[in-house]
Amino acid sequence: MNIAFFLLPKEEVACLNINSTIRQALEKMEYHRYTAIPVLDDKGRYAETITEGDLLWTIKNKEGLTFETSHRFSIATIVKDRIIHSVHINAEMEDLLSLIATQNFVPVVDDQSVFIGIVRRSDIIEYCSKQMFSKRRENVT
Template sequence: MNVAFFLIPKKDIVYLKEKSTMRQALERMEYHSYSAVPLIDNDGKYVGTITEGDLLWKLKNTPGLTFHNTEDIHLSEVEQHVQNLPVTIDAQIEDLISRAVVQNFVPVVDDQQTFIGIVRRREMIEYCSQLLLQRKVE
């Protein structure tokens, strides 16, 4: 089974452009109750994942930075402490599972590294659970 079976397409998820501001990220993450969001560049390429922790570290380590002036800081200026490595659309379930151990979601890209969506850990766990239940019945 490949990634396409689990893919949540880009149009159905929250992501941010790396030129978005910290304030936009904070507000969007709060509104959707997300702790991490994929980042893409102007060409639609996946460039990383921004986390609440990344934003908090930037706030803590930047003298004079407050919530009110986070609108002056672009996400490209925020260091990413966690690297959510993407998989390509033709990856297999085994490739996803190893990443899901440490990532809430796995970004999916096409052959040109264009971001096309994510696979959430929840769907992978549900799939594995169904497989185990089927084996139990047999």
């Protein structure tokens, strides 16, 4: 099976630019109800993912950073708890599954590392569930 089958295209994914502020990250994540958000560079390449936890710990530990001052701090100052790895669009499903087991979504990139979308863990689980239960129904009848 091809990874593209599960791809939620870039146009449907809210992202941040690498030059965004912490305030912009907080507001975009709140608006879209995201717990994590991909960050892209100026050429549209996947750079990293920022999580709610990353933001929380940065606000707690960075001197002078409050919600009121968050517009003065770049997301580049955020210390990431863990790296969210991307996968190439032509990667094997096994590569995707090994990442999706520990990430809520996997960013998908092309040959130039340009971000083209994400694969959500919930979509993989839903697909697998349908496959499992349809086979069970076939065996019962």
